[in-house]
Amino acid sequence: MNKITSLFGIQYPIIQGGMVWCSGWRLASAVSNAGGLGLIGAGSMYPDVLRDHIRKCKEATSKPFGVNVPLMYPQVEEIMNIIAEEKVPVVFTSAGNPKTWTAWLQEKGIKVVHVVSSSKFALKSQDAGVDAIVAEGFEAGGHNGREETTTLCLIPQVSAVTDLPLIAAGGIATGEAILAVAALGADGVQMGTRFALTKESSAHEDFKNMCINLKEGDTKLHLKQLAPTRLAKNKFRDEVEALELKGATPDELRELLGRGRAKKGIFEGDLAEGEIEIGQIAALCGELKTVAEVMDELVKSYKLACQKDYSW
Numbered sequence: 001m002n003k004i005t006s007l008f009g010i011q012y013p014i015i016q017g018g019m020v021w022c023s024g025w026r027l028a029s030a031v032s033n034a035g036g037l038g039l040i041g042a043g044s045m046y047p048d049v050l051r052d053h054i055r056k057c058k059e060a061t062s063k064p065f066g067v068n069v070p071l072m073y074p075q076v077e078e079i080m081n082i083i084a085e086e087k088v089p090v091v092f093t094s095a096g097n098p099k100t101w102t103a104w105l106q107e108k109g110i111k112v113v114h115v116v117s118s119s120k121f122a123l124k125s126q127d128a129g130v131d132a133i134v135a136e137g138f139e140a141g142g143h144n145g146r147e148e149t150t151t152l153c154l155i156p157q158v159s160a161v162t163d164l165p166l167i168a169a170g171g172i173a174t175g176e177a178i179l180a181v182a183a184l185g186a187d188g189v190q191m192g193t194r195f196a197l198t199k200e201s202s203a204h205e206d207f208k209n210m211c212i213n214l215k216e217g218d219t220k221l222h223l224k225q226l227a228p229t230r231l232a233k234n235k236f237r238d239e240v241e242a243l244e245l246k247g248a249t250p251d252e253l254r255e256l257l258g259r260g261r262a263k264k265g266i267f268e269g270d271l272a273e274g275e276i277e278i279g280q281i282a283a284l285c286g287e288l289k290t291v292a293e294v295m296d297e298l299v300k301s302y303k304l305a306c307q308k309d310y311s312w
């Protein structure tokens with residue numbers, strides 16, 4: 001047992017991050033059934049779709065699972081009411097002010113974790129009364145911090161300012177990496193990219209196949225003027241890059257982005273026009289596997305790594 005396994009009542013301190021267009025009930029329940037904590041990603045779901053995913057997840061697992069809610073979501077109030085009505089035990093909030101919903105959720109017996117990319121926001125989350133913090137570094141897939149602090153630099157700094165249970169995210173997909181962040185002060189890990197590239201992920205097969213073949217250097221952080229997002233190279237990203245190099249204004253970027261780019265890339269598999277959101281660690285994911293295989297490998301490689309002699 002450690003701070004994270006006892007907080008959520010799970011076997012391994014391994015969390016599958018909420019991911020738009022990837023983490024529905026299938027992925028979340030598979031991770032929970034394998035001993036981790038699966039999160040349904042509410043960011044790409046209408047409220048009634050979320051309710052359906054929560055119910056299906058309850059049918060597919062008797063283990064704890066949670067929902068990730070990006071707080072800038074337009075129907076956030078409706079989403080939170082559904083989460084409370086359905087008695088979801090854990091909520092991971094991101095992209096917004098943790099003060100807004102933490103107490104409301106906790107009054108209903110729900111554990112609340114907030115995702116941050118700096119020590120400053122870790123302290124704000126602590127002030128808001130969260131139960132744990134995810135500190136997510138620059139390597140991560142999806143939206144990212146503006147300051148570009150890497151996981152290796154972020155975890156010890158967040159760990160120095162708070163005693164709250166700390167979950168490291170960004171660039172983690174092996175047992176060795178789990179051990180490394182534990183050495184830096186993390187009590188658990190949140191992984192996105194590795195789980196987005198599994199058989200149970202609801203991402204389009206073409207998206208998965210493209211991402212699993214990415215190499216070192218194939219993803220970069222763009223759109224810092226809007227919402228910094230790590231993108232794999234494709235036609236759309238080339239257009240973003242060209243516009244950014246010309247010194248485009250936020251409005252020009254917004255116009256190019258339009259609507260539904262992430263859905264196009266991740267869910268519809270439009271590899272030219274869509275946003276291909278994925279983390280640096282895609283280059284090390286190897287092949288598409290089932291969640292059970294990934295979890296088994298993580299646990300085994302973590303245990304092996306713990307047995308190595310690191311003395312000088």
Ligand SMILES: Cc1cc2nc3c(=O)[nH]c(=O)nc-3n(C[C@H](O)[C@H](O)[C@H](O)COP(=O)(O)O)c2cc1C
Binds near residue numbers: 017093190278280
């Ligand atoms: C395709 C994709 C979509 C994501 N969507 C969300 C999201 O909706 N909400 C969120 O808080 N984080 C989101 N993330 C971030 C993950 O939850 C997780 O923190 C991150 O992927 C960890 O870094 P890694 O990709 O290096 O494992 C997303 C990541 C990916 C790859």
